[in-house]
Amino acid sequence: MTPQLIIEPCTKENAATIISGINSYNLSQIPAIANTWTPLDFVIKNESGIEIAGILSGIGYWNGLDIKVLWVAEAYRKTGIGSLILKHTEDAAREKGATVAMLDTFDFQAEGFYLKNGYKVIGEVQNFPPGHRRIYLSKKL
Template sequence: MQKIVEGINAYNLSRVPALSDTWTPLEFIVKNENGDEIAGILAGLGYWNGLDIRILWVEASYRQKGIGTSLLKHVEGIAREKGATVAMLDTFDFQAEDFYLKNEYEVVGEIKNFPKGHKRIYFSKRLSK
């Protein structure tokens, strides 16, 4: 498996030079007053300084309180400071489509009827003005 990862990375970097040497994780957890984890974001910056958001989750009873937006804005701000100019992610229509639209993300693609009766949506957002 390592050879496959190294092979694609070598090819990619031979075509477009890296702006960063490694993956820089941007991962944060929110805890409630009891110390329970109630939200979190798993994201990071890759070779070309794009913010790649992998997971953003808020426990159901804490949704609609601004926690998700705060996490998203926090990570976007750090990414901007580190030179990121674009953020990207994917979600499903039954997850957080409206949330990302509200936070100024644009749909850049979708897979219809995956899973059956739903769609997978790909978003991006320019982080630089």
């Protein structure tokens, strides 16, 4: 007889169990180089103290810089601020032993920006969202 299984929304406690489970499996396959996730989150403020750019990223078990979000306020785009915070983050990651950076973006976001900053396309999903592309990029640090 097949056991009765239940699918339900995930709680924070469930998420912790899931993350612990995948981390345990991954580390049983390949030993960690770093002990834990090292956040590298930064913000740039203007002279009035208003946030005009920010990056959410970090270094994982195998010394890869994983860039989750990089944002620049519209009025400050194409001024070099995005490159400034990206370079600052890459330098901080290198100092902590990171050897590669990785991220994803969409064709309507920042593909050209990342290419200009030395990233290479390593894959993409066509027609997602419809009429666009999701692009995966990487760069050796």
